[in-house]
Amino acid sequence: MSYMRVVVRPRWIVFSVLVAFVSVACIFLGFWQLSRLDERRASNAVLVSRLAREPIRLEDLRSALAPEQGIEVDPADYEHTKVTATGRLSDRGRVLVRSQVVNGQAGVHGVYAMELDDGTAVLVNVGWFPLDVEIGSIADAFGQSGQVDVTGLVRADQKRPALGRAEPPGPLDTVARIDIDRIQQQVELPLLPFWIQLVEPHDPGRLPIPVGLPELGEGPHLSYAVQWFSFGAVAVIGYVALMRRELRPGRRRKARETD
Numbered sequence: 001m002s003y004m005r006v007v008v009r010p011r012w013i014v015f016s017v018l019v020a021f022v023s024v025a026c027i028f029l030g031f032w033q034l035s036r037l038d039e040r041r042a043s044n045a046v047l048v049s050r051l052a053r054e055p056i057r058l059e060d061l062r063s064a065l066a067p068e069q070g071i072e073v074d075p076a077d078y079e080h081t082k083v084t085a086t087g088r089l090s091d092r093g094r095v096l097v098r099s100q101v102v103n104g105q106a107g108v109h110g111v112y113a114m115e116l117d118d119g120t121a122v123l124v125n126v127g128w129f130p131l132d133v134e135i136g137s138i139a140d141a142f143g144q145s146g147q148v149d150v151t152g153l154v155r156a157d158q159k160r161p162a163l164g165r166a167e168p169p170g171p172l173d174t175v176a177r178i179d180i181d182r183i184q185q186q187v188e189l190p191l192l193p194f195w196i197q198l199v200e201p202h203d204p205g206r207l208p209i210p211v212g213l214p215e216l217g218e219g220p221h222l223s224y225a226v227q228w229f230s231f232g233a234v235a236v237i238g239y240v241a242l243m244r245r246e247l248r249p250g251r252r253r254k255a256r257e258t259d
Contacts, residue, residue: 036221057083079156080154080155082199086147091137093186096129096175097111097175098176102130102209105131119190121189124196125195126208130207150199152196198210
């Protein structure tokens, strides 16, 4: 009965509802982080499988991306698949992806159009250049002819977010992302709907430095889940502790006198 007299007081009703809300919210957020962890592990498994496979030819990839019975195939379904391609890297339409950091040093990624034999082109991110280096012709890094055999990872188009800043009109020298439709405006040949992240060739003693392979870590999701569950437990334990304190004989007598 003493317990019921306490919990029906207005301030304890409000406090009880607040603790219940916080506890349920923390439990929900904890399980949400665990679901994110499961998604990350599944994604890592797919990534490991794709990186372990032998590279496929660009021609085979294009055949796989061809619409089947009118249904478009999303290049993102082949994200991080290894691919080989042969073509000529061109300085025309080159863009630099800004705000790229390697070992604490600011720089850019160089993105060039690789001209293919069939009159199309594919964008290739050849790697990182530091800001204090003047970037010359692509022939300086890959030979005077520009003709090169590359091995890289298939990467999906990076569309501008709905609330993202739009690139200015006209030819671009630097960009925030590899948005193929936007870069197409300054490349004469039609671009394929994906780009290639260069892996080979790679000369460790020369620029550019190829972008590293994607990390396989599980991220902070498990620690976040533990934190959320802990917050929920603290709320319940604190509530119980305060309730026990409120139900002590001395405090009940004082509360009755106050009432």
